[in-house]
Amino acid sequence: MVNFSGVNGTWTNCGSSVTPWNTGMTSEEYEPIASDFNNVAGMSEYVGADANPYDYGWLVELSPDGLDDEVTKRFALGRFSHENGTFAADEMTVYHGDDGANVMLFRSVAAEAGDLSTATLYAGKVTQMGGTGAEHYFQIEWIELGTATDADIEAAIRELDR
Numbered sequence: 001m002v003n004f005s006g007v008n009g010t011w012t013n014c015g016s017s018v019t020p021w022n023t024g025m026t027s028e029e030y031e032p033i034a035s036d037f038n039n040v041a042g043m044s045e046y047v048g049a050d051a052n053p054y055d056y057g058w059l060v061e062l063s064p065d066g067l068d069d070e071v072t073k074r075f076a077l078g079r080f081s082h083e084n085g086t087f088a089a090d091e092m093t094v095y096h097g098d099d100g101a102n103v104m105l106f107r108s109v110a111a112e113a114g115d116l117s118t119a120t121l122y123a124g125k126v127t128q129m130g131g132t133g134a135e136h137y138f139q140i141e142w143i144e145l146g147t148a149t150d151a152d153i154e155a156a157i158r159e160l161d162r
Contacts, residue, residue, distance in 0.1 A: 011056030015084035027082035031057025075153035
């Protein structure tokens with residue numbers, strides 16, 4: 001059992017992984033449509049306050065420890081229908097997919113090893129390359145989407161609270 005109340009709950013958690021520094025990373029998938037606050041009416045009832053749809057659709061880092069759970073939504077890694085995050089050995093790079101059909105492959109690169117609070121988000125442009133069978137391969141071009149901090153994105157979300 002993990003206490004997610006400090007981050008206003010979580011949304012449709014699916015897939016999880018372990019960071020190189022041994023914390024858990026769970027994925028919020030199928031994020032609510034943010035333009036319609038009615039999409040989170042059930043969450044409002046659950047948390048006992050008006051829920052904000054922008055609070056959901058993130059990777060969530062956690063270190064469960066009974067009543068002292070450390071839970072952090074990793075806003076700098078982007079908001080979409082996350083499906084698992086996989087970590088590179090450099091402790092800075094996270095590869096994560098968007099759950100669904102005809103969706104995206106993302107890469108986030110943290111500003112500092114072991115600290116995901118500031119990151120640059122990239123979308124993968126995948127190009128299928130020649131041949132068939134063993135000669136068939138693909139290339140990925142990483143398109144930079146922007147750099148952000150958890151604190152800046154959370155502040156913007158709080159401005160939308162009702």
